Amino acid sequence: MCCQKVNLSEQTIYLDRGDGTCRHFDDSTRLCTIYETRPLVCRVEDYYHHYLSEQMSWQDFIRINIEVCKQFQSE
Numbered sequence: 001m002c003c004q005k006v007n008l009s010e011q012t013i014y015l016d017r018g019d020g021t022c023r024h025f026d027d028s029t030r031l032c033t034i035y036e037t038r039p040l041v042c043r044v045e046d047y048y049h050h051y052l053s054e055q056m057s058w059q060d061f062i063r064i065n066i067e068v069c070k071q072f073q074s075e
Contacts, residue, residue, distance in 0.1 A: 001069060001072035001073060002068075002069070002072070003021065003022045003024075003025040003032065004020060004021045004022070004025065005020055005072060006020065006021065006022045007020040008020070011041045012041055012042075015039070024038070044065065048061050
């Protein structure tokens with residue numbers, strides 16, 4: 001769901017192909033075409049350790065991600 005909402009975040013808007021979806025998202029397979037070399041912001045655990053580990057716990061970070069995911073699914 002996040003790959004289809006990249007326009008909603010300042011950290012991912014540069015990936016927008018023009019319709020809110022990541023330019024590396026394959027609509028037919030629903031997979032990332034650059035998964036092995038995707039940007040840091042797309043690698044959730046690495047992003048957490050690099051930018052957020054001193055600001056919040058891993059559990060809080062996961063909780064926030066789950067909340068956002070549920071919100072995306074309900075839209």
